[in-house]
Each structure stands twice: as C-alpha cells, then as structure tokens.
Amino acid sequence: MLWDLFLTFFLIGFVSFGGGFAMIPLIQEEVVNRHNWMTPQEFTDVIAVAGMSPGPIATNISIFIGFEQMGFIGAVISCLGVVTPSFIIILVIGAAFNKLHNGHAVKSAFYGLRPIITGLIIYTAIMFAVNNGLFASFSWHTLSLLLIFAGSLAALLYYRIHPVYVIMFSGLFGVAIYG
Amino acid sequence: MRHRPLDFKLLAQIFITFFRIGPATFGGGYVMIPLIEKEVVEKRKWVDSKDIADVFALSESIPGAIAINSATFIGYRLAGVLGAIAAMAGIVLPTFCIVVVLSLFFLQVQDHPKIEAAFVAIRATIVALITYAAITIGKTAAIDRTTVTLIIITVAAIGLVHVHPIALVIGGGAAGMVIVGIKKKLRLPIKFDKETQSPFKYKDYYFGEGI
Numbered sequence: 001m002l003w004d005l006f007l008t009f010f011l012i013g014f015v016s017f018g019g020g021f022a023m024i025p026l027i028q029e030e031v032v033n034r035h036n037w038m039t040p041q042e043f044t045d046v047i048a049v050a051g052m053s054p055g056p057i058a059t060n061i062s063i064f065i066g067f068e069q070m071g072f073i074g075a076v077i078s079c080l081g082v083v084t085p086s087f088i089i090i091l092v093i094g095a096a097f098n099k100l101h102n103g104h105a106v107k108s109a110f111y112g113l114r115p116i117i118t119g120l121i122i123y124t125a126i127m128f129a130v131n132n133g134l135f136a137s138f139s140w141h142t143l144s145l146l147l148i149f150a151g152s153l154a155a156l157l158y159y160r161i162h163p164v165y166v167i168m169f170s171g172l173f174g175v176a177i178y179g
Numbered sequence: 180m181r182h183r184p185l186d187f188k189l190l191a192q193i194f195i196t197f198f199r200i201g202p203a204t205f206g207g208g209y210v211m212i213p214l215i216e217k218e219v220v221e222k223r224k225w226v227d228s229k230d231i232a233d234v235f236a237l238s239e240s241i242p243g244a245i246a247i248n249s250a251t252f253i254g255y256r257l258a259g260v261l262g263a264i265a266a267m268a269g270i271v272l273p274t275f276c277i278v279v280v281l282s283l284f285f286l287q288v289q290d291h292p293k294i295e296a297a298f299v300a301i302r303a304t305i306v307a308l309i310t311y312a313a314i315t316i317g318k319t320a321a322i323d324r325t326t327v328t329l330i331i332i333t334v335a336a337i338g339l340v341h342v343h344p345i346a347l348v349i350g351g352g353a354a355g356m357v358i359v360g361i362k363k364k365l366r367l368p369i370k371f372d373k374e375t376q377s378p379f380k381y382k383d384y385y386f387g388e389g390i
Contacts, residue, residue, distance in 0.1 A: 011345065013242060013243060014242055015242060015344075015345050015348045015349065016242045016243055017241075017242050017348060017352070021308075021309055021312035021313070021316075022316070024309065025337070025344045026344045026345060026348075029343060029344050029345075041302070044302045044305050044306075045285075045289070045298055045301075045302070047305050047308075048298065048301045048302070048304075048305050049278075049281055049282065049285050050278070051305070051308065052281065053274065053277050053278045053281050054201075054273075054274055054277060055201065055246075055271075055273070055274030055277070055278070056244035056246060056247060056274070058244065059244060059247070059271065059274065060274065060278045063274075063275055063278040063279060063282070064278055064281075064282045067278075067279055067282040067283070067286075068282065068286065072279065075275070075278075075279050075282070076275075079271065079275055082243075083243065083247060083267060083271060085242055085243065086241060086242055086243030086244075086247065086248050086251065087251055087263065087267060089241045089242065089243075090241070090248065090251050090252050090255055090263060091255065091260060091263065093237075093241070094252065094255045094256070094263075104359075105356060106240050107359075107371045108355045108356040108358075108359035108360070108371075109352040109353075109355045109356055110240065110352075110355060110371070111326070111355040111358065111359055111369075111371055112329065112351045112352055112353070112354040112355020112356065112357075112358060113348065113351045113352050113355055114316070114319060114320035114326065115320045115321065115326040115327070115329035115330045115333065115351070116329060116330075116333050116347050116348060116350070116351030116354075117316060117320065117348070117351070118313060118316050118317045118320040118321065118330050118333070119329070119330045119331070119332070119333025119334045119336075119337070119347075120333060120337065120344055120347065120348075121309060121312055121313040121316060121317075122313045122317070122330070122333075122334050123333070123334050123337045123338055124309055124313075125306060125309040125310045125312075125313050126334075126338070128305065128306045128309055129306050132302040132303060132305075132306055134303065134306060145299075145300075145302075145303045146303075148300050148303040148304060148307075149303045149304070149306055149307045149310075150307075151307075152303065152304040152307035152308070153307040153310055153311060156307060156308065156311040157311055157314065163308055166304055166307075166308070167301055167304055167305075167308075170297075170300045170301050170303070170304035171297035171298070171300060171301050172297070173300050174296045174297040174298065174299050174300025174301060175293050175296050175297045177296075177300070178295075178296035178299045178300065179292065179293050179296035179297075
C-alpha cells in the first residue's frame, strides 16, 4: 500500500507540467478510477481542503490522500513521491542550466503541452460538475448549486477574490442554507 | 561545487530561508515567486538578479510546483545535492505540517451535519475553481487554430475514448515538437505564446498556476 502510494504520486509528479489544476485529472484517474481509494465526491472534498491550505495544491492533495489512506507515514510517503521527480530532474539538468529553458525543443513541447493541459482541465471541470450534481435533473437543490457555482466563478473571474475566501464564504453560505 | 566541504551553516541557512517562505502564502505557485526573489536576491544575495529569471524559467519548464522547483534549484546551485535537499525540505515542511493538521481536523469533523452542509456548497465552488483554472490557462494555450484543435481533441480523447491523462501529456509534448517541426518545414508562421512577459513577472496570478 505504501509502495502504491509512492509510485502513484511519483508517476503523477513526473508528468505534472504546467502545474496546479493540470494535475487534478491525473490524480483523479489514479486515485479514484484506478485504485478506488475514494469516491469522486470525496476527491472533491480533498481538493477543497487542499485549496484551503497554503502551498502548492497538488502537493497538498498528495499529502491529504496519503494521510487519509495510511496516516502520518502515508502522508510522508505521498509527499516524497510527488516531489522526488522534480528533485531528480533538477539534479540531472542542474549542470546544463541556461541551455535548456530557451531551447527550441522546450518551447515546441510546451506549444503542444499547454492545449493538452487545458483540455484535461476542461474535462475535469465537466466531470466534477457531473459528479457533484450540477447537471442533475431540475430541483431547487440543483438550482441552488448552480447559483453557488455561478457566484463563485464570478467572484474568482471578475472580482478577483482569493480562492481561499471564496471557499470559506461558500462554506458559510452552505451552513446557512443547507444546515 | 561538489567537492566543497560540508558547510552546515550554509545548509541551515538555506533550510531556514525557504522554511520561512513556505507558509507565507496560500495558493502556492507564482504567489511565492516574488517572496523567493526578495529573499535570495535582495536579502541573501545568493543569486544575481539577472540569473533569477532563468531560475524561474527553468523551474517552470520542468514538472512540479514552480516554487518547490526554484527553491530546490537554488539550493542545488549553492551547496550541491545536500543544498537541494535542505531547500526542498525547507519549502515543503511548513505546508506539510499544515496540511496534515487540516486533514486530521477534516477527518474528525466531516460527518458533522453543519460541515456536511458547508461542503455541499463548497463542492459547487470547487467546480467553479476548476472552471476558472480552465479559462485562465485556456487563455494562454489557445493561441491559434492548431492549439484550439488540440484542446478539442484532448477533451474528446479523454471523455469519449478514455485515453490515460499521462499518455495525453506525453503525447502533447511530442505533438508540439512534431507540429512545430512541420510548420517550420512549410515555412508557416509559429507563435509560441501570446506577446506577453513570462507569467512569473505578472503581479496577476491565478490560483494554482505553476504548482
């Protein structure tokens, strides 16, 4: 199990180009679909808690999942798994520094990578919307969820409110109307 | 760099410097960049101001969080492998402790009705957060017809055929190189990004970017 955790997050760490939410579909694929460690809804909660913590979200997600699966040791192992690939890569290319980032090959690779990552995040957004009942048949409950979704998106996109505050405010709102 | 005698004082300094940056920000990623720059360029003078941009550029083009990568990279340049370990441990440790405590707390209270109610709403907000990330990264990715096509192909490939995301990411990098190669041969114009500065120069970041 520990080995599984390490290997899963090690793999994820190796392909986490572009960072942030780009990693979420990868983690979801491994953690929810392949290993069945949690339901899609539980995974959404993990992202919420990870989003409320400081630091890189993907690292936070790995720590939380490790902790939930195997306690403290699981958290340590998952965190090591997710950061080890970048560590190795930095040691390997450290010497060749300066030649790499301007490299034509890197630019070309990112020309293809960025749209792929965008596509993955779009897919993730759709999946999360489905899994969390945003596309469920009409009811007042669904409507309220859609309103929370729209309000949160507007707060992030137009009012540029920090996600931590948006999540917290949304939580308070949830207690008020569903509690 | 490799044959330097063990300098525990320097290693401790590296660790403490990044340890202090670690918990300072929510959202990680590019938020941490100005803080790292201030510490290592202005205060510690470990890195030249003209070199720091290269450090960030490189940290951005390899997998993983840009903040962790740049810390590790700076640590490596200062004190070799041990320096890299000290820097990485320094920047990860505060976050690690906070997340463990939060996870513990969440697992204790998650069945409480009030918390459940809160999370019903929070889940919808998380969907908004991911949509927001898609819009923001989409703006930098969809620069021409080729990239827009790639976005559509990706959504179809994972949604309909269920191609593994890792395969898609690797394929995307390869596709980028092939497409740029072909476009060059055909002498078509290629634009690698929108005419803007590197994202880490922005004051305006999006949450989770470069993580």
